[in-house]
Amino acid sequence: MIERHESVVVTTFARLVIPLTHLFALYVLVHGHESPGGGFQAGVILAAGYILMALAFGREQLDRHVNERLCLALASGGVLLYVGTGVPGIVTGSAFLDYSALPLPLSPARARWLGILLVETGVTAAVAGTLIVLFVRLADRDPDA
Amino acid sequence: MSELVLAGLLVLLGALALVAVSAADLLIAAIALGAYGFALALVWAALGAPDVSFTEAVVGAGATTVFFLAALLRTSRRRSNVPNPQRLVALGAVLAVGLVLLVATRQLPLWGDVGAPPSTHVSPRYLERTLEETLTPNAVTAVVADYRSYDTLIETLVIFTGGLAGWLLLARPR
Numbered sequence: 001m002i003e004r005h006e007s008v009v010v011t012t013f014a015r016l017v018i019p020l021t022h023l024f025a026l027y028v029l030v031h032g033h034e035s036p037g038g039g040f041q042a043g044v045i046l047a048a049g050y051i052l053m054a055l056a057f058g059r060e061q062l063d064r065h066v067n068e069r070l071c072l073a074l075a076s077g078g079v080l081l082y083v084g085t086g087v088p089g090i091v092t093g094s095a096f097l098d099y100s101a102l103p104l105p106l107s108p109a110r111a112r113w114l115g116i117l118l119v120e121t122g123v124t125a126a127v128a129g130t131l132i133v134l135f136v137r138l139a140d141r142d143p144d145a
Numbered sequence: 146m147s148e149l150v151l152a153g154l155l156v157l158l159g160a161l162a163l164v165a166v167s168a169a170d171l172l173i174a175a176i177a178l179g180a181y182g183f184a185l186a187l188v189w190a191a192l193g194a195p196d197v198s199f200t201e202a203v204v205g206a207g208a209t210t211v212f213f214l215a216a217l218l219r220t221s222r223r224r225s226n227v228p229n230p231q232r233l234v235a236l237g238a239v240l241a242v243g244l245v246l247l248v249a250t251r252q253l254p255l256w257g258d259v260g261a262p263p264s265t266h267v268s269p270r271y272l273e274r275t276l277e278e279t280l281t282p283n284a285v286t287a288v289v290a291d292y293r294s295y296d297t298l299i300e301t302l303v304i305f306t307g308g309l310a311g312w313l314l315l316a317r318p319r
Contacts, residue, residue, distance in 0.1 A: 028199075033281045036195035038289065044203040051211060072312075079305050082298055097294040113280040116290040119297070123290075126301050130308030131208060137315035139215035 002140055004058035014056030021049035029124050033113065039120030043127025050132050059140060068136065071129040078125030085118040151191050157184045171222050172214075179210030192256070196285045 005011055025045040032038035054062040066074070089098035099115020100108035161184060164177040182205025189198035227235075254261030271288055281287040289297050 032283065032286045032290075034283055036199050036283070036285070038196070038286050041199050041203050044208050048203070048207055048211075075305055075308065079301060082301055086294070086298070097298065099291065109278055109280050112278065112291055116279065116281060116286060119290050119294065120286075123297065123301050126305050130304055134308050134311050134315075135212065135215060137312055138212060139218055 002054050002059040002062075002136075004061070005056050011056050014052055018049050018053055018056075021045060021052065025049065025124070025128075029120060030117070032120055033116065039123030040127055042120070043124040044131065046124060046128040047131035047135070050128075051135050054136065054139070059136065062132075062136070066132060068133055071133040071136075073129070074125045075129030075133070076126075078122040078127070078129065081122035081125065082119045085115055085122070147191060151188065154184055154188050154191065158188065169224050171217055171224060174224075175210060175213040175217060178213065179206050182206035182209060196283075196289075 005014075025042045028037035028045060029039060029042035032042070050062060050066055053065065085099065085102070086097035088103055089095050089101040092101040092103075094101040097115075097119075099112045099118075102111045102115060104111060104114070106114065158181060161177050161181040165174045165181060168174040168177060182201055185205055186198045186202035189195075189201055254263065258264065271292060272284055275281060275284045275287045279287045279291050281291075
């Protein structure tokens with residue numbers, strides 16, 4: 001079981017840094033159209049924030065925010081969001097993952113812009129959920145965890 | 146100037162790689178590998194590939210190191226002794242593969258060569274039309290998530306299934 005860290009320096013620092021980490025992950029995701037970064041990097045940064053939470057405040061605190069079930073749901077939901085964004089392309093007779101076929105009142109270019117954001121969000125959820133689950137399983141030694 | 150920085154970074158990469166494979170304490174090896182990832186991220190940045198650099202920094206320097214440390218928690222920090230004959234075979238194999246790679250590198254187009262196949266095939270099409278077709282100034286994002294979306298979908302599936310497999314393997318029987 002990962003316990004809460006004893007040092008007040010560690011917990012105070014973590015309390016300060018975790019929200020900033022998550023905010024940065026969100027920025028990297030939504031600003032991927034304009035700057036380096038995107039769904040994958042955002043997912044890893046998001047997971048890093050939660051891993052820091054587990055290391056500083058213990059497994060119980062992490063489970064209060066994201067437990068294993070939620071992580072797995074996040075990971076599967078991310079993959080489904082990615083695939084789902086591609087489906088309208090097939091239905092309308094275009095091509096799988098052709099975002100301009102999204103059934104929205106948008107110009108084709110704007111629809112593709114939105115499609116990129118949707119699939120990147122899916123990648124973020126898939127990567128973050130997978131990494132958190134893997135880390136917890138790898139680092140936690142408790143036999144009945 | 147930038148060649149000098151690049152050369153320094155490459156020397157640093159080699160040194161960190163040597164530390165990672167030779168350290169007797171595996172904790173040092175894991176940290177050296179993290180530093181190696183960070184130096185590699187700087188190399189990508191110096192070569193003008195910020196997206197790759199970003200990925201290398203968060204995955205190579207960040208996530209991989211944390212996962213190695215978590216794995217070390219489950220085993221010993223000490224390196225186990227490998228018998229000498231096996232070491233020599235491993236060294237020979239590494240040197241042979243390294244030599245083949247070095248020879249193969251000579252066949253690659255020069256970095257930044259505008260006449261090379263990677264620069265003349267579909268790249269110009271993407272660079273010229275990305276903003277108009279997807280309203281996305283960062284062409285890398287548009288290529289990764291739109292033009293080459295199949296690749297990214299499969300990559301995501303690989304991460305997902307790999308993670309699930311790891312999760313199942315690490316699940317302890319009750």
